Amino acid sequence: MKQKLVIGTRGSKLALWQANHIAACLREHYPNIVIELKNMVTTGDKILDVPLAKIGGKGLFTKELEVAMLSGEIDLAVHSLKDVPTQLPEGLILAAVTDRVDPGDALISPEYKTLDKLPVNAKVGTSSLRRKAQLLNARPDLTIVDLRGNLDTRLKKLTTENLDAILLAVAGLRRLGWAQHITQVLPQSICLPAVGQGALAIEARENDAETLDMLAFLNHEPTRQATLAERTFLAEVEGGCQVPIGVHAQLDQDGQVGLNAVIMSPDGKEAIRDTIAGCPAEAAMLGQTLAVRMLNNGGREILAKLFENQ
Template sequence: MKRKKITIGTRGSKLALWQANHIADCIRAQYPDMDVELLHIVTTGDKILDVPLAKIGGKGLFTKELETAMLGGEIDLAVHSLKDMPTELPEGLLLAAITERVDAGDAFISPNYGTVDNLPQGARIGTSSLRRKAQLLKYRPDLKIGDLRGNLDTRLNKLENGEFDGIILAVAGLKRLGWQDKITQVLPQDICLPAVGQGALAIEARSNDIEVLEMLAFLNHQETRWAVEAERAYLAEVEGGCQIPIGVSGKIEQEVLTLEAAILSVDGARQIRQIISGSPQEGKKLGHYLAQQMLDQGGREILQELEVNH
């Protein structure tokens, strides 16, 4: 191996730094002589905190500056939460590895009420995700959903300050920071299907950097990759970014991949939900097929209305 040093680009939030340091430690353990350093990069999504994500353009907000730095040679790779990654990557970049999924679930946090069922009528819930909002309103149309942006600590502070009766965050992020004791309920998937790729980390690198790609191969978890590739294929077919209420869950058990998805109207009043199973290696095809089925059965109308109102 010729390379002596590798530079990882990361956002500055506690969670992003945990993720980048975790991957850096894995690389150091695998290649003890490698000098691994972190470079902090501020993304558009980190700068704009007072506007709902759906209004400022969705997923690429947390990746674009990192990708520019990678293409410019400032960094060799970037570590992302896979759920923040657009389905189409810039020319010259690819997902070198997808790590084993920690937990795809959504965490409900409400010190006073504990579970969604225990919330009083009209309780105020915080989330920045249209997916969570729509699914929660389908289950409890009486709830008042407010926009919740910022890093995990900022969001938790807003709950503690009494701005909300409960908030929803990804289980994986809370676990990674050692804050899982704050979770009062993991939302069952029949109430809330997760985001595409939720719970897995994506390692992005230059597609022509063969040495780095070979170095990173050990981080790839094949079962997770098959499952999330099916989820991402579904999303690409439906063409939903952050601003469309879509939940998708891919799971592999006994060598069978089961993919479940939901498309909802923003108020949760309408939902199309289906499930499909097949070979893990055929995950992308399953994702495309399920998306087409659901679009044909009313999903397209829901998405068209969203575009008109957006």
């Protein structure tokens, strides 16, 4: 067993919370281990004045960490699973996927509280094309304002940019102890989450058997199977942050995986929704099957129009 592990992380408050959380789990499991955190700046951290959809989407918050892993500079990286591309660089794998906390999207509106009470033409901030499309589907009158930056920055912009509401992930707010800001968790009938939202991913080198062994206890298999269905769906649709896709899978009381998804036009006017269920062993097949079905039922046309305009 290794006596020391170096964890790579971004420097935001949320990323540091996530890395420290995994470090604490490792120290509890291996009392004599030395854990070092190495802060790194990713492309997504550097470019804050351009919408994510315009600068490439997935991989913006992971690439530099992956380069450091492959070079041996760090042993593992902790990510929000929703930031991790479905195709990892050769030589890297997901060593563990943690138990998912609430995958939902939070509306924060101190004055109006809920989506239905927002006034006509209310200004709502979000950095996500997925959230924007689903919001406009529910409320076509809203004015959507691009909102970049770390969680604390975006919370401040609610006031400094005179917004009526902003949308953030419930999980991040909970992890930082800021759940009191949430005025509504949007129902999934209005806003399906991003792939993997609410779960943490621990990435490591495929050939580093010792580290992989040490990380195995962090894996939560029901979450891994559910998010495998989601990630396979995304890979089949070939979407990233630049494509308005919402998808969520979970295991029901009978142990079946239920997968719900939506493919939308960015303006929210066109939407293809569908659902599928099956056993956890078929998680990847369920994601692929649902994606193909939705693409054939109109999703392909929506995406073709989207790519024409990019």
